Amino acid sequence: xxxxxxxxxxxxxxxxxxxxxxxxxxxxxxxxxxxxxxxxxxxxxxxxxxxxxxxxxxxxxxxxxxxxxxxxxxxxxxxxxxxxxxxxxxxxxxxxxxxxxxxxxxxxxxxxxxxxxxxxxxxxxxxxxxxxxxxxxxxxxxxxxxxxxxxxxxxxxxxxxxxxxxxxxxxxxxxxxxxxxxxxxxxx
Amino acid sequence: xxxxxxxxxxxxxxxxxxxxxxxxxxxxxxxxxxxxxxxxxxxxxxxxxxxxxxxxxxxxxxxxxxxxxxxxxxxxxxxxxxxxxxxxxxxxxxxxxxxxxxxxxxxxxxxxxxxxxxxxxxxxxxxxxxxxxxxxxxxxxxxxxxxxxxxxxxxxxxxxxxxxxxxxxxxxxxxxxxxxxxxxxxxxxxxxxxxxxxxxxxxxxxxxxxxxxxxxxxxxxxxxxxxxxxxxxxxxxxxxxxxxxxxxxxxxxxxxxxxxxxxxxxxxxxxxxxxxxxxxxxx
Numbered sequence: 442x443x444x445x446x447x448x449x450x451x452x453x454x455x456x457x458x459x460x461x462x463x464x465x466x467x468x469x470x471x472x473x474x475x476x477x478x479x480x481x482x483x484x485x486x487x488x489x490x491x492x493x494x495x496x497x498x499x500x501x502x503x504x505x506x507x508x509x510x511x512x513x514x515x516x517x518x519x520x521x522x523x524x525x526x527x528x529x530x531x532x533x534x535x536x537x538x539x540x541x542x543x544x545x546x547x548x549x550x551x552x553x554x555x556x557x558x559x560x561x562x563x564x565x566x567x568x569x570x571x572x573x574x575x576x577x578x579x580x581x582x583x584x585x586x587x588x589x590x591x592x593x594x595x596x597x598x599x600x601x602x603x604x605x606x607x608x609x610x611x612x613x614x615x616x617x618x619x620x621x622x623x624x625x626x627x628x629x
Numbered sequence: 630x631x632x633x634x635x636x637x638x639x640x641x642x643x644x645x646x647x648x649x650x651x652x653x654x655x656x657x658x659x660x661x662x663x664x665x666x667x668x669x670x671x672x673x674x675x676x677x678x679x680x681x682x683x684x685x686x687x688x689x690x691x692x693x694x695x696x697x698x699x700x701x702x703x704x705x706x707x708x709x710x711x712x713x714x715x716x717x718x719x720x721x722x723x724x725x726x727x728x729x730x731x732x733x734x735x736x737x738x739x740x741x742x743x744x745x746x747x748x749x750x751x752x753x754x755x756x757x758x759x760x761x762x763x764x765x766x767x768x769x770x771x772x773x774x775x776x777x778x779x780x781x782x783x784x785x786x787x788x789x790x791x792x793x794x795x796x797x798x799x800x801x802x803x804x805x806x807x808x809x810x811x812x813x814x815x816x817x818x819x820x821x822x823x824x825x826x827x828x829x830x831x832x833x834x835x836x837x838x839x840x841x842x843x844x845x846x847x848x849x850x851x852x853x854x855x856x857x858x859x860x861x862x863x864x865x866x867x868x869x870x871x872x873x874x875x876x877x878x879x880x881x882x883x884x885x886x887x888x889x890x891x892x893x894x895x896x897x898x899x900x901x902x903x904x905x906x907x908x909x910x911x912x
Contacts, residue, residue: 460688480698546684565685571641590640
């Protein structure tokens, strides 16, 4: 692949891939490594891909497989994810200028079982379609739909539970871009 | 098709994309317009999707990532590198750690004589220029070749009993021992032998150095500890020692939490110290 085409490919997808990686491992350094490694794999094997329209799906699939391998090797990372690291990431974000609400969403997403979390993250990152998610995960379209639907329900439930605890309404349920003011709590 | 089927299908629908022309969604979309309750659900669903997508889009991407990818992924003649970690974060920092160690640990370390544990942390500013100059002296091929990348404490212990025999080894500070290890190195520095282990911590690399320092061997009371924290606006480090060994924890990060964590490691023996006091001292 010509250097120019490769640079274009990186430009198109590196941000989405990084965000996917970060959503999987919740560590900026690991996410960057995974993203970098994914393009290294592309540089080695990507030429074999005949249908260039599948490049995006190919890259996400490669990254996910790298993550699964990485997690097997770094089993201890899981211990950190659920303890000290989460607290610090949420409250002190020097490398991640993420708002508190976004951090709450990420916490909710990470409460999901991975079976549901991964399709949900793919759906919200880089505008992946249900067909692309099915390709990336290697599961039928019907499975993607059911997992995605259930994942959304659970995230909403987690967020509402958090809201009950803090006695505040989430911006999610206050803001409706299509109507300006309509919110879920108001409608109930 | 019942309401649940419609909701399940439309939960994957992305308006304004190729989904608008996808026949798969048409029956569900048509049903939507005939049912106000479903339409209300759909509006809320779209609002939720919009907010969720915004959250994921707000995940910041490292500024240098694109360049890192382009410089490390040559599209032609590619050969997989032995190390997958970025050199800047894992390899370079041990060099800096050694420089700090050489300048401040061996030459300046003097255990307290009061007979009690030190209860205060002294904060010292570093001269960035001096360690840059000293770095050139340290970079010998012998030292550069000994770094080993690891993924478990077992691997480190195995290295200590095989390749790194004779180098100092000490239990890691309690907090550090919970982190995933990434690298281990044995370094010969004049007469001094140093073992360096590196760990991942919240996007940074924490370095733990244990040194056999002849200049510290005069101390007779292992309870004497003199803990010093550094912040040169690039590196944050904590050093301490006992009668036989000298220790240093270091990371390159601006996170307050990391310095606090370093300062409170069990082996450092630091008595409770307020973080605000620490930060005030650093200014």
